[in-house]
Amino acid sequence: MLTELSDLPFGATAIVREINTSAHDLNCMGLRIGKELKMITKQPIKGPVVVLIGELEIAMGLEIAGRIMVETGTDI
Numbered sequence: 001m002l003t004e005l006s007d008l009p010f011g012a013t014a015i016v017r018e019i020n021t022s023a024h025d026l027n028c029m030g031l032r033i034g035k036e037l038k039m040i041t042k043q044p045i046k047g048p049v050v051v052l053i054g055e056l057e058i059a060m061g062l063e064i065a066g067r068i069m070v071e072t073g074t075d076i
Helices: 025-028
Strands: 002-003 015-021 035-040 049-053 057-059 068-071
Touching: 002 015
Parallel strands: none
Antiparallel strands: 002 068, 015 035, 015 068, 035 049, 049 057
C-alpha cells in the first residue's frame, strides 16, 4: 500500500517508491527510490520526521516527508 512518508507510523518500515519534490538533496543524504527505511520519530505540530536508512538517520520537515511516497505492508 502506498502512503506518504509523513503518515508512516512510528517503528514501521517501508520502501521509497516516489519522490515528488527536488530529489537531489535527498539523494545526497541516501534517500533514494527503492531504499528501505524505518520511521524513528515524528515530532508533533509540524516538527521534523526522522527516518533510519541503514545506519544513517535523516531528518526532514513534515512538508518534504509528505511528498515522499512509500510502500508498506506485505507488498514490500
